[in-house]
């Protein structure tokens with residue numbers, strides 16, 4: 307990845323308020339979490355105390371708490387509570403590393419790499435989430451297969467195309483070399499049958515990509 311880029315981390319509906327999940331982009335470990343007011347956050351998945359994954363912890367209101375020693379961080383990433391020292395005024399220098407984060411087109415996106423200046427936030431039309439799939443295949447292989455579909459275009463980490471079941475907007479997440487996640491959305495109003503047919507299409511794509519790698 308060169309320069310700053312928005313990368314999808316999850317379908318928005320898959321991160322419920324008050325929950326967190328661990329994911330990766332090009333081997334960088336990221337926790338994506340949603341506070342109880344519904345705001346999404348993407349941080350380095352590493353507690354600044356002793357490095358425990360924050361995705362193993364708990365969301366408490368607009369804080370996320372580490373599983374190991376319970377340190378709590380506010381939505382700005384600043385440590386606000388150290389349970390072992392309840393009377394300590396926590397130094398403001400103790401903070402978790404945050405990515406720029408936004409929610410658009412039915413997905414949660416992070417600005418990578420860590421610490422880069424915010425760039426223009428993508429504004430995608432409303433979309434209906436279909437499903438996320440993980441493919442054990444390289445990014446170029448997956449991109450080539452997506453580009454085989456009708457009217458396919460890939461801009462940054464977003465692929466748009468027409469499959470046999472309607473138009474799709476797909477967030478492409480490079481997890482690590484040889485592993486890619488696709489976050490698949492379609493237009494509002496799609497029927498339940500159409501959503502199932504798109505799931506089948508995605509499964510066929512996954513099998514074909516993995517078969518090509520195995521060949």
Ligand code: FES
Pocket residue numbers: 353354355356357358372373374375376377
């Ligand atoms: S490792 Fe997170 S609080 Fe200690």
